[in-house]
Amino acid sequence: MTSLTRHRPHRGSRAFLPWLAMPALVVFVGFAVIPLVGVFALSFTTWDGIGAIHPSGFTSWRAVLTDPGLPHALGVTFLVMTVSWAVQTPLSILLGTLLAGRQRYRAVLGVVYFVPLMLSSAAIAIAYKALLDPNFGLGAGLRIPVLSQDWLGRPGLAFGVVVFIVSWQFVPFHSLIYQGGVQQIPKSLYEAAQMDGAGRIRQFFSITLPQLRYTIITSSTLMVVGSLTFFDLIFVLTEGGPGDATRVLALDMYKRGFQASLMGPASAIAVILVLVGLALALLLRRLGGRDAGASQLEGA
Amino acid sequence: MALSRRTLLGLAAGVPLSAALAACGSSGPGRDGGATYWYLSGQPQEGARAGAVDTFNKAHPQGRIKDTTFQNDAYKTKIKTAIGAGQAPTIIWGWGGGTLRSYVEAGQVEDLTSWFGEHSDVRKGLFPSSFGAATVDGRIYAMPCEVVQPIILYYNRRVFDQVGVKPPQSWGDVMALVPRFNAKGIAPFSLGGQSRWTSMMWLEFLFDRIGGPEVFQAIMEGEKNAWSHPDAIAALTKLQELVKADGFVKGFSSITADSNADQALLYRGKAAMMLHGAWSYGIQQADGGDFVPSGGLGYMNFPPVDGGKGDPGNTVGNPAQYLSISSKAGAEEKRTAKEFFASGVLQEDETKRWIDNGSVPIRLGTEKLLAASKNADFLQFTYDLASKAEVFGQSWDQALRPAAAETLLSNIAKLFQLSVSPQQFASALNAATAK
Numbered sequence: 001m002t003s004l005t006r007h008r009p010h011r012g013s014r015a016f017l018p019w020l021a022m023p024a025l026v027v028f029v030g031f032a033v034i035p036l037v038g039v040f041a042l043s044f045t046t047w048d049g050i051g052a053i054h055p056s057g058f059t060s061w062r063a064v065l066t067d068p069g070l071p072h073a074l075g076v077t078f079l080v081m082t083v084s085w086a087v088q089t090p091l092s093i094l095l096g097t098l099l100a101g102r103q104r105y106r107a108v109l110g111v112v113y114f115v116p117l118m119l120s121s122a123a124i125a126i127a128y129k130a131l132l133d134p135n136f137g138l139g140a141g142l143r144i145p146v147l148s149q150d151w152l153g154r155p156g157l158a159f160g161v162v163v164f165i166v167s168w169q170f171v172p173f174h175s176l177i178y179q180g181g182v183q184q185i186p187k188s189l190y191e192a193a194q195m196d197g198a199g200r201i202r203q204f205f206s207i208t209l210p211q212l213r214y215t216i217i218t219s220s221t222l223m224v225v226g227s228l229t230f231f232d233l234i235f236v237l238t239e240g241g242p243g244d245a246t247r248v249l250a251l252d253m254y255k256r257g258f259q260a261s262l263m264g265p266a267s268a269i270a271v272i273l274v275l276v277g278l279a280l281a282l283l284l285r286r287l288g289g290r291d292a293g294a295s296q297l298e299g300a
Numbered sequence: 301m302a303l304s305r306r307t308l309l310g311l312a313a314g315v316p317l318s319a320a321l322a323a324c325g326s327s328g329p330g331r332d333g334g335a336t337y338w339y340l341s342g343q344p345q346e347g348a349r350a351g352a353v354d355t356f357n358k359a360h361p362q363g364r365i366k367d368t369t370f371q372n373d374a375y376k377t378k379i380k381t382a383i384g385a386g387q388a389p390t391i392i393w394g395w396g397g398g399t400l401r402s403y404v405e406a407g408q409v410e411d412l413t414s415w416f417g418e419h420s421d422v423r424k425g426l427f428p429s430s431f432g433a434a435t436v437d438g439r440i441y442a443m444p445c446e447v448v449q450p451i452i453l454y455y456n457r458r459v460f461d462q463v464g465v466k467p468p469q470s471w472g473d474v475m476a477l478v479p480r481f482n483a484k485g486i487a488p489f490s491l492g493g494q495s496r497w498t499s500m501m502w503l504e505f506l507f508d509r510i511g512g513p514e515v516f517q518a519i520m521e522g523e524k525n526a527w528s529h530p531d532a533i534a535a536l537t538k539l540q541e542l543v544k545a546d547g548f549v550k551g552f553s554s555i556t557a558d559s560n561a562d563q564a565l566l567y568r569g570k571a572a573m574m575l576h577g578a579w580s581y582g583i584q585q586a587d588g589g590d591f592v593p594s595g596g597l598g599y600m601n602f603p604p605v606d607g608g609k610g611d612p613g614n615t616v617g618n619p620a621q622y623l624s625i626s627s628k629a630g631a632e633e634k635r636t637a638k639e640f641f642a643s644g645v646l647q648e649d650e651t652k653r654w655i656d657n658g659s660v661p662i663r664l665g666t667e668k669l670l671a672a673s674k675n676a677d678f679l680q681f682t683y684d685l686a687s688k689a690e691v692f693g694q695s696w697d698q699a700l701r702p703a704a705a706e707t708l709l710s711n712i713a714k715l716f717q718l719s720v721s722p723q724q725f726a727s728a729l730n731a732a733t734a735k
Contacts, residue, residue, distance in 0.1 A: 048702070049384040051406030134551025135565060152494075152554030155717075241494055242553035243714040258377045260706035261402065 036274065042267035049263050060264030070269075072244060073252040074276075080163060080248060081227040087167045088174055088223060089216070095171065096178025097208060110179070117172045125236035128165055152238050155245035162234060162246050166227070174219045181215030182208060221284045228277050249273055334364050335390035335629070335636040338379065341369035344582060348446075348653040356644035363636035365391070365644075372558070383408050388626040390633040391640065396433030396442055396622040397698040398705060403624065404436045410625040413439045415638060422642055427662040429692045430620035433699070442622035443641045447659040448686040449578040450617040451501045455598040459486055459572045467598060471509070471538065471605040478547045481572045487549035489542075490571035492557035496709040497697050499716050501575050504616040504696055505602040506535035512609040513691045520699060522735030527726035531609070536715065536722035538605070543716055553717060560587060567591040575602070577617060578682050581675070582658040599678065601685060615685055616693035620662045655679065660686065700733065707732035 046056040064070055099110045116124070131138045132151040139148025152158045189207050198206065231250040234240065240247030240255070247255075249269060257266030339349050346369060357364045368389070370378055375393075382388050383403065392409065394400060403409045416423045422443075423431075430444035455467055463484055468474045481488040492498045507515050511531025518526040526532070542548070549571050555561050563580055565571040567588035574580075581599070585592040604612040623645070625637045646663045654661045658675045660682045670679040686692060697705040711728050714720045720728070 048402055048406070049380050050402055050408060051384075129554075132554070133561065134554065135549065135570060136561060150551040150554065153551045154553075155719075158554070238554070239494060240710075241713055243717045243719050244710060255706060255710075258380065259702065261380065261702040 039267045039270045042263055043265075043271050045264050045267075047263040048261040049257070050261070056264065060262075060268045063262075064265045064268040064272075067265075069244065069247075069252065070272075073247055073249045076159075076245070076247060077228060077249045079159070080166070080230065080246075081224055084163045084166045084170075084227055085220060085223050087163060088171050089220065091167070091171050092174035092219065093178050093209075093212065093216075095175040096180075097182050097204065099175060099179045100182035110176075113175065114172050116169050119169075121169065121232040122236050124165060124169055125233045128161070129237055132161065153242050155242055158238055158242055158245050162237065165233060165237070166230065169233070170223070170226075174223065177219050177222075178212065178215055181212045185211045217284055217287065221281055224280050224284065225277050228273060228280070249276075334366050335633040335640070337365050337367045337391040337393070337637075337640075338375065338389045339367065339369060339393040340372055340375055342371070344586075344653075344657040345446075345579075348650055348657065351653055352644055352647065352650040355647065355649055356640055359643070360636070360639065363632070363639060365636060365640060383626070386628055388628060390626055390629040390637050392624040392626055394442070394622050394624065395618065395695075395698040396444075396620070397694050398701040399698065400434070400442055400622065400624065401436045402701060404441050408627055409441050410627050410634065411439055412441060412443065412625070415641075416440050419642055425664055426646075427620070427664065427687065429686070429689075430662045432692075433619055433694045434622050442624040443645060444620035444662055445623050445645045446621040447578075447654050447661050448617075448619060448682070448692075449659070450615040450682060450685050450689070450692070451504070451575060451577055451602070452580075452599050452682075452685075453573060453575055453602050454566060454580065454584075455573040455600070456566055456569055456571070456596060457598045458596050459569050460598070462569075463572075467600055468603050470603050471608075474547075474603065475542065475545065477572070478542070478545045482546055486569070487565065487571040488547050488573060489549065490562045490565040490574040491548045491552040492555045492559075492562035493548070493552040493713070493716055494554055495557040496713050497695065498557050498562065498576070499712050500696055500709065501577075501616065502539055503535065503712065504693060505575070506538055506605065507532060508610040508614050508616065508691070508693060509602065509605040509612065510535045510538070510608040510610065512611075513614065513693060516693065516696070519729075519733050522733060524734050525726075525730050526733065527729040528723075533722050533726060536725055540715065540718060540722065543718060548716075553713070563587070567596070578659060581678055585658060585675075599681060611690045613689055614691045614693065615689045616695065618695060618698070619686075619692050704729075704732045 042053070043060055044055060044057060045053050046059060047053040095113070099106055099113075129152070130136075134140065134148060134150050134153065137148065137151075139145070149157060151161050185208065189211070190203060193203050193207055229250050230248055231254065234246050234248060234251055235254070238246045240251045250273065253266050253269040253273065256262045256269065337353065340346070350367065350369075353365050353367045379388070379392065379394070383392070383406075388408065392403070400409070426444055427448060430448070431440065434440050434442040434444055459481075460467065463480055463486070465477055465480055466473075468477055478488045504516075511529060511534075515526070515529050515531050515535075518529070549555070549562075549565055555565075557576075560583055562574060563576065563584055564587065566574045567584050581592070581597070584597055588597070591597060601612065601615060604610075623637075623641065625634055629637070646661055651661045651663055651666060652669065655666070655669055655673050655675075658678060660666075660670065660679055667683070670676060670683055673679055693699075697709060700708060708729060711720065711725050715722075715725050
């Protein structure tokens, strides 16, 4: 593996290589760096989105940081993040391992299971909202008392529903990542383990899980950073309600910016989102060990 | 690796703001000649709006209006970003009040005071009460249009007969009716609580009936601690008493008004009463089968609260809709827009369409047309309510500035959830509305 990565390209192609990054770089600068700088600058201003932009120093930051809504929104965001990670990861690993097997029907199962990922978040939210309606929903329609809870009207339940739907939507995606990860594990390891008399469960814990270490980090980074920006699903499903029980940071930002016309504080929250996201991604990378780029495959 | 991760993060953080800002670049003001006009989609109202534009365009082939429709919530965001980006349509459709004030302060809309001075016939033809929300610091910045929409207490007559009770004549009656309906498994009040402005209407009436219009007037004027007025606290307390007594339908916090589920509860007899805008009549007529034609739907003004100071004839709601002219539009477009105000808004044909939809246009002298309609009783009721009310309060979320309105709405949701006390509610709002 090392001999492959250190392989030097020809001189001519080396001069050409940086240009290959250009399209990505242009898009990145145009849609990420420039807005980011703009948002950072806006966080030091007062602007209602309509009139003139007035520089106002730290007014917006002070307003955001002293607002009790911020720690609450941060708390909800982190709770959604950790709970949905804790639900999704074991499920995805198990499903991924199951789908990686070569037995019959597994490909069919995999396709069926992939369906939620093809639906838009807004469509999923509208469908679940209708199903969970306390008066006209599934529970009321089928007259099943257990199902006719006030699912989206009680803070705890609404939070649980959000985590459930997020998991339902994204477990297939992460299963796919794990399926790929499992299929990369050399067969020779399992053969050796079988000869040594290791059972299936022992093989899973001693070979599959450790070998999936970097896949777990990749999938977790996607989950964690992705859950920072959950917006569409929650916006359509609960609008952050009931009260502010599901008001995550991204939703808080939108409401401040576009409903309350406070672009300064909304930009400050956007900056906080970026910083939190960066910090988390760095942390996860550290967890993966210093040399995360190194191969974990056979022979490395 | 580092690059790709940052791309992901940067995109993640930048997308909501930048995407929304970029979205308003697609359609601009009518620089290619011809005025532009954005308004809300959704039948039957959309038909009346589009009809007025078509009629005007046929009569004015030289200065035509190009109209575009938007769904309600999308429009509210779109129009703000468009105005902020200098891409506003020539004619800006809106609700007047606090939002109009923010346009005025940013210098984005035309002062129409002198135009109304020259066209006093236009002004005299409309409900006088409709001009309040079009006026900022004594000057008129919008043309009132469309219909008057007071908030009405609707009730299901069949359910009342079934339980053997009479509509409430006082707040005491309301509280007494609650256990009677609950005992029969019928929700006393339907409420689309997730929409929040639906819950807000309850406070608008309770504040007015208990303390009179002065209480909210003080809030509007930015008086310190105006929400902690004893009458305000009394109103908030009464509201929470109703919530605690299970006055509202189960699961009201997750019901939205946009889906009309709250109205379905009323016409299907799952709820006995509902506080809603005058527009709900048309919706129940369209969706409720024979409910409205067979006289199942009852309607009345909000009852007085025993010992309250407010006039029981007062009402709240939308006094009208409002059309402003963008100050950034070209001279030709502005001229077309003003011509539309003078000879295109609420003409005979549009007036008839609104009446057919079950609503009362803000044009004076339509009594005969109203009386000839199949909805004559309801229209007469609305006309009397709107024209005879001593005070027609504008909906709070429209009257207040956007920042204060958002604080109000999110705290109202918590008040109905019983997760804040009246005092906590008042102190959160005091901070948001005091000058």
